[in-house]
Amino acid sequence: MRTEPNGLPSLEQSPAVRDRFQRLKARDVILDVRNLSKTFSVKGKSTTALRNVSFTTHRREFLCVVGASGCGKSTLIRIIAGLDQQTSGEILLDDRPVVGPGSDRGMVFQGYTLFPWLTVKKNVMFGLEMSYDGKKDPEMAASQWLDLVGLAKFANHYPHQLSGGMKQRVAIARAIANQPRILLMDGPFGALDAQTRSRMQKHLMEVWRKIDITIVFVTHDLDEAILLADRILVLKPHPGEVIELMEVPVPRTRATEDLTSQSYAATKARLEALIHGSEGHHDANSTDAAGEADDEPYPALVRLTDVADSID
Numbered sequence: 116m117r118t119e120p121n122g123l124p125s126l127e128q129s130p131a132v133r134d135r136f137q138r139l140k141a142r143d144v145i146l147d148v149r150n151l152s153k154t155f156s157v158k159g160k161s162t163t164a165l166r167n168v169s170f171t172t173h174r175r176e177f178l179c180v181v182g183a184s185g186c187g188k189s190t191l192i193r194i195i196a197g198l199d200q201q202t203s204g205e206i207l208l209d210d211r212p213v214v215g216p217g218s219d220r221g222m223v224f225q226g227y228t229l230f231p232w233l234t235v236k237k238n239v240m241f242g243l244e245m246s247y248d249g250k251k252d253p254e255m256a257a258s259q260w261l262d263l264v265g266l267a268k269f270a271n272h273y274p275h276q277l278s279g280g281m282k283q284r285v286a287i288a289r290a291i292a293n294q295p296r297i298l299l300m301d302g303p304f305g306a307l308d309a310q311t312r313s314r315m316q317k318h319l320m321e322v323w324r325k326i327d328i329t330i331v332f333v334t335h336d337l338d339e340a341i342l343l344a345d346r347i348l349v350l351k352p353h354p355g356e357v358i359e360l361m362e363v364p365v366p367r368t369r370a371t372e373d374l375t376s377q378s379y380a381a382t383k384a385r386l387e388a389l390i391h392g393s394e395g396h397h398d399a400n401s402t403d404a405a406g407e408a409d410d411e412p413y414p415a416l417v418r419l420t421d422v423a424d425s426i427d
């Protein structure tokens with residue numbers, strides 16, 4: 116494995132991969148995060164969860180965010196979702212500042228956030244009904260989205276009748292039903308067993324290929340990030356800062372079997388070196404306050420889009 120002068124494994128792109136990144140970066144910027152910082156103050160102690168985080172995400176890009184526990188992944192995604200507010204910096208979505216939750220963002224958390232008293236179809240219809248403008252019938256639209264996630268047959272089931280993987284499919288259908296510009300996912304498959312997780316990863320790739328959606332996906336599973344991402348935003352903790360925005364050199368389409376390829380191995384080795392190399396750097400004045408926010412309920416989101424250009 117080749118290394119850079121600093122000892123990090125170097126990543127080489129094939130001409131095809133390089134071309135693909137050139138095309139990706141020529142697409143419109145959907146999400147523009149500029150100098151984002153977030154400091155929590157709890158009982159006089161402050162924690163800098165994010166410091167000067169900047170990156171852009173292009174249309175139909177699949178961006179993964181990785182980093183050790185506590186590096187600010189959930190904080191970042193919650194601020195993008197508008198569920199929390201930054202201390203400084205700004206976020207532009209389609210050139211407009213994000214100031215609160217909005218239907219241009221869909222969200223899927225690790226915990227199951229379906230309404231238990233509503234059927235699968237009613238869960239997916241929830242946001243569609245809120246935004247109904249008399250045009251597209253919410254029930255028809257919901258059926259179409261359930262079809263996309265392969266759950267048409269389960270439309271009249273209740274969440275408790277579904278497996279964990281199926282619940283997350285419904286959550287995905289609900290989040291994309293309103294056709295948001297970006298889909299924000301915080302460890303969505305983290306609670307699933309390995310086999311189901313692998314099926315869900317493939318499934319998400321298929322959904323992503325079929326619709327016009329940009330995805331920001333948080334995970335602490337490096338294999339998952341390499342399998343899914345165009346680029347990987349690598350954060351370090353205390354304070355949460357960007358170490359690298361890595362272009363994954365593994366060609367698409369990818370399968371779990373590619374885990375053994377050389378470019379996969381180099382990518383993983385580099386990620387591990389970046390993440391583990393940064394562990395143990397703590398600010399003297401920072402503290403780990405309780406703040407697991409993964410399971411907060413999020414209002415269902417609404418908005419329809421219809422474009423699907425090539426992402427290859």
Ligand SMILES: Nc1ncnc2c1ncn2[C@@H]1O[C@H](COP(=O)(O)OP(=O)(O)O)[C@@H](O)[C@H]1O
Pocket residue numbers: 155156157162163164182183184185186187188189190191402403404405406407408
């Ligand atoms: N609501 C909160 N109040 C105080 N500190 C918080 C809060 N949420 C998160 N934090 C702190 O911010 C840092 C980043 O947390 P988080 O974004 O949850 O990290 P990750 O998702 O990467 O594990 C941690 O030190 C965490 O303790």
Ligand SMILES: [Mg+2]
Pocket residue numbers: 188189190409
């Ligand atoms: Mg988290």
